[in-house]
Amino acid sequence: MRILISNDDGYLSPGLYLLAESVKDLGEVVIASTEFPRSATGREITFNRPLRFVRKRWLNWHVYVTDGTPIDTLHLVVEILKFRPDLVLSGVNVGDNLSLQHIFYSGTVAIAIEAALMGIPAIAFSSDVESFDDFEQESFKKTCVSIARKIAEYVISRKLPNDVDVLSVNIPVRYRNCIHVAKATKIRWEASYKKGVDPRGRDYYWLAGIRSVAEPGSDVSLFEEGCVTITPLKIDLNVSKETLEKLRDLEEILKTS
């Protein structure tokens, strides 16, 4: 069992090593990440410049580090280390990734998505911690390690159902001992802007009033109650064959003109 641990917060994040700790005896474990937090560039791949990829030591672990993006990290591990993982664990991310809106933005989930497209099962872990310091709380550490281990064991021993590619797990800092498999709500927040005038007299708009509109029973509402949420994802945006056929008339309309 070859397990890759990665994240989008960079190799300095203690969240990475909580995952490593949780599965260290379950197989051959490689840890690899980026030099710096790269949440903003989760899905990018670097074509137009060379990349570094070196082994470092951090928090008593060996870790491979690139100056590229999280997706570069995954490809470098497979191609340069010749380590094709059987399982990818991503996180634990600083910041939760609840709702489809966040899942589509998330670099942490992006690694899992890329792994899934390569046919590798993946689990993304996120939490509402606000900084690396927050990972220092002993009880929270224990929760993360224990939950990550059990989910990894489950995926290894039972395999994911056929139409599940990724599990996105969110662990609340204020964990109240409840765990739910839950679907991702669609929208987490709606935009609202505060208008202002800068010292030089020009208008500006500052995003405010981000409000949650959680569906009951969804990941967002369960997480807000203090529960760990496990959201299974299928990494396919294609529609069914039947639906595809319904749009065939579009071909005719476009051709005959």
Add this chain to the structure above:
Amino acid sequence: MRILISNDDGYLSPGLYLLAESVKDLGEVVIASTEFPRSATGREITFNRPLRFVRKRWLNWHVYVTDGTPIDTLHLVVEILKFRPDLVLSGVNVGDNLSLQHIFYSGTVAIAIEAALMGIPAIAFSSDVESFDDFEQESFKKTCVSIARKIAEYVISRKLPNDVDVLSVNIPVRYRNCIHVAKATKIRWEASYKKGVDPRGRDYYWLAGIRSVAEPGSDVSLFEEGCVTITPLKIDLNVSKETLEKLRDLEEILKTS
């Protein structure tokens, strides 16, 4: 009919105005974009600094311009202009967006995804043009305008099927007069790195050998034959209720420990 035209290449891209041209008489049209190309930050939203949002004139069109990201643009249009579109057109992007791998990366599709999450139908247009100059070819311009118009008319008059949220359209520069509704292939390329040593004696890795592994009949293979491809997408990564239930035993396993 309120139509928003946007992109992730910035307001200077002629691709934006091809879409505007194609639908200008179909309803109330607003054009809005970013100051600069923001492909890399397609999915980001700006929380921690104020944004500008001003009206400019470019290529004889009025266009709203922000110093934020493509997703910021969409939210600014809705919240500041109080213009909630009935339809969003995104593109025409410099660079095609074929395969799920590209679709997940693409800023152009990200705008359409965000619109879809807000309940607004959206069409993303991309092409294998390599720079803004390539938009100047008269026959290519005509193709873009004509295809965008007909697809927009179709979506307006017939509505998209229930389980389609986004159409991702790819228009080849060497268009051979064929049009296909096609699913997105999973993977477009596989990584391969060229190792080198820099002038200071340190190793580097440069991404090379990007090779296409197109499924026959998929978007990639049809596009490579010179066809316009129309790929319907459902913006939902959630699995079915039945599959969700299959994972319920995970709750018990995690609780009893």
